[in-house]
Amino acid sequence: SLNLNSGGCFDHSLLASLEEIPFRWCDERFNFQATFLQCLAKHVPNIYSAEMDPLLEKQEEMVQAAILYPLECYLFGEDPDIFLEKLQQSGTSQLCGKVFKGGETTYSCRDCAVDPTCVLCMDCFQNSIHKNHRYKMHSSTGGGFCDCGDTEAWKAGPLCTKHEPGASGSAKENSECQLNEEIMEHSRRVFPSVIKYIVDMLIWEEEKELPLELTVREKVDSYYCVLFNDEHHSYDHVIYSLQRALGCELGEAQLHTTAIDKEGRRAVKAGHYASCQEAKEEIKRHSENVSQRPLHVEVLHADVMAHQKFALRLGSWMNKLMSYSSDFRQIFCQICLEEAGSEKPCFISKLMLWDAKLHKGARKVLHELIFSSFFMEMEYKKLFAVEFVKYYKVLQKEYISDDHDRVLSVTALSVQMFTVPTLARHLIEEQNVITIITETLLEVLPEYLDKNDKFNFQGYSQDKLNRVYSVIYDLRYVLVSKPTLWTDRLRERFLEGFVSFLRILTCMQGMEEIKRQIGQHIEVDPDWEAAIAIQMQLKNILLMFQEWCACDEELLLKAYRECHKAVMRCSTNGRSREKTVFHLCGHILESRHYRVSADPVSIHLPLSRTLAGLHVRLSKTGTISRLHEFVSPEEFQVELLVEYPLRCLVLVAQVAAEMWRRNGLSLISQVFYYQDVKCREEMYDKDIIMLQIGASLMDPNQFLLLILQRYELTDAFRKMKPTKDQDLIKQCNVLIEEMLQILIYVVGERYVPGVSNVTKEDVTMREIIHLLCIEPMAHSAITKSLPENENNETGLENVIDKVATFKKPGVSGHGVYELKDECLKEFNMFFYHYTKTQHSKAEHTQKKRRKQENRDEALPPPPPPDFSPAFSNVVRILNCDVMMHILRTILQRAVELETHLWTEAMIQMVLHLLSLGLLEEKQQLQKSPEEEVTFDFYHKATRMGSSALNAVNVLMLLEKLKRVPQLEAQKDTVNWILQMFDTVKRLREKSSLTTVAATSVSEATKSDESTQDKEKAERKRKAEAARLHRQKIMAQMSALQRNFIETHKLLYENTLEAQGKEDAIMEEER
């Protein structure tokens, strides 16, 4: 029952109404809506009359007595307290649904959460199985929601013991308690009026008037000057403005300011219209003086203010009611959605659309209402999500121009819907949400487009971009769980979304081009952070798109076609350039004139990199054999695909050679992030893959000529004109080192699923092995150096025990992981993710270790895994003429002691390439009969390089290299290679013998029909099938290659002529 005594004095007319209204409301014939509004019209202005200095307790008592108590009596048909007590006993929701306050601790289980956005409140966590799992704690920014009970959020243990059905005592017998029909009927009658009133008053825009139904008494000239919160003005600005404008004391101004920050708005002056209007102008004037922008101030009639206040009170009353019963929630949701689907927005959409215009306090009530109703009922959550997506563009645009924090925006609710896998699926299929989000991005980003329709973020606003990021985040949420079941419609909609996303990437492909600064240093470092930050935001989204595409063969091919088209559209701008022709060792390259050191270049190539990502997935799934059905060999144009990523790698080389030092720090930073763990997967790594694609599809000599040309090293590998310019020589040497390194990566880096047959685990293990080859490391140090996936996981825990042992901390410091001995053989000195410092540290550590073990110091590359069929042609760049020429030229310079033209690092790389060539031939010989192995590295390396009198071959040069005093440190490696030459030679000889032997043995046992033979036959059949599959893919590859040759027919005819001659004929560029 109601306790009226504590409040003290009480208006007798209110008491009268208390007795009279429930009686009247219970009358079946009466018009509830009208009576309800009459009641509000009568009481609300009285209750909330003392706005400036309210007695909150008294206000609340009056509200209870005059309005809420009678309302509840009518609704429940009995004493509200007794009724609600009964309802409470009869069972609660299986969803916790606790809404987090800012700063509250949330828990996420790393083992069981479907994605990192799934969290538990402290209570639920403590009562769940997850407290014994690996978990993460976070401090909530506010506005989140406990996911306890959501079966889609957890792989295991979705319910804590508190929320398990039948957990709370008496709830066991009757957890599905339903309201009786009479109460349902009353609710259907009461809720619409309540909701309509809340909506009407929250979106009410008239300052002076109320809706007609609420206007009863004579209007008095009683107004408030109301000040609103924003994120632009500081506390001090507001206090200052208030003191100056109202002439009030500091204490009072502070009080107002605190209240405004908390509630979102506050009356700072009461009085007649004119005086409030005057105060308004004063506040605006003073605030504009201190901060360029006036504060938001309104003059509101006292009655308007009162009703708006009460509307919020009614909102929290609804919240309370809905916490008791699912029926209440469902009825509320139904009414809020009425007319959804028609032209006119339904109640809840009206409120959403008004969100950005509401003050802070009102927004909080609105969001709580959504949480306590729609988000507690899965079916209605879906319907709400549909409405949300329907108005998504408008809502995001409003948010982007809003000045309140994201937690206070209705757009922040997206995570609650988009990360639910079934909901995301539904929104993609039915609402096309991927396309909607990408189109929203395209619509809010145009202000950053330059004349070429590329993004350019010079002079961007950080706040605004942060708001744009939240749209990008929504894309991540929608994609975070990959569908297991694909329908035609899902496929269609996803592809549509992907194509729309490609349009964003098109605006990024080649954005923020830079040109090498010559002479003077640049004056101002250009803004680079925004573009890199967007790249970081997009990294996992790009990966997820690729993963989604790879779910389905047909989809992957279609996506590939679209992406290929997009890359081609962006690659046409160089068409007008003149062609140049470059000859070396009898091979000719004709290409468009372009120099990284003189022409514009961009580090941003997301389209090319997405294509590379799709290409490895084609290879991984074997779908590549059907590629020609989707992209014809004529259209493919591999040399154009390679062009831009290659330029980017050359840029990195030239930066290392200090050719770009006048371009300042901005470029250094970009190059850093390009290779950093935060970006590299979708930047640097993909560029290497694109080069591997080029190497697998182009003629190997052509490929290398293109590399030489883009590295601007064509002269360096022809007859050197002696130059005295030390700087130029040094620069050239660095470029050669950088190029050799890239060649090592193209041939040797195969730890990508699809490039070879490795798993993600293998990849992570290899990363960890190479980190620990530098030195033993703490868990945190390893984690920091590994890329995170879309769930913010590195995969470290799954594999660390396979490659390392944990060494407990000594007296000080923390424990570290040490590499297991058996993993040391995996060490690759030229691991592509090593920075220069890491590279030399690792080399040093490993050499020292070998010395301690009394072993030689040779650190040859570990045998790499076999390339997948689609990439198997890459190895041919090792034994082609141009490669031999490069290797020989460098070795010769070292042997002839032309000290300034070579470096030890260069020799190390040459030795590494030689090792890779020999390892490849050895592996091939061990697998197939000698006559089938066409990879003839040994043969090429032992052949004379020129017809000149002092002609030498690589093998001879190596022998001489041992005597070069500066290369003492490389002696062991040279010896290792010489041994390898010997091994390969023996294998060549031996394998021809063993094949003979093998045939004779099989001949002898031919008649034996043992099970062993059947197994053998089965194995053979499988091997044959695999061979046929490989052959098929190779046929596709050579079709692509033939086309390449076709387009360069003229050149090839020249080459064919040249082939008969010695392969080192030097020719000048035409």
Ligand SMILES: [Zn+2]
């Ligand atoms: Zn909870």
Ligand SMILES: [Zn+2]
């Ligand atoms: Zn719970």
Ligand SMILES: [Zn+2]
């Ligand atoms: Zn768990």
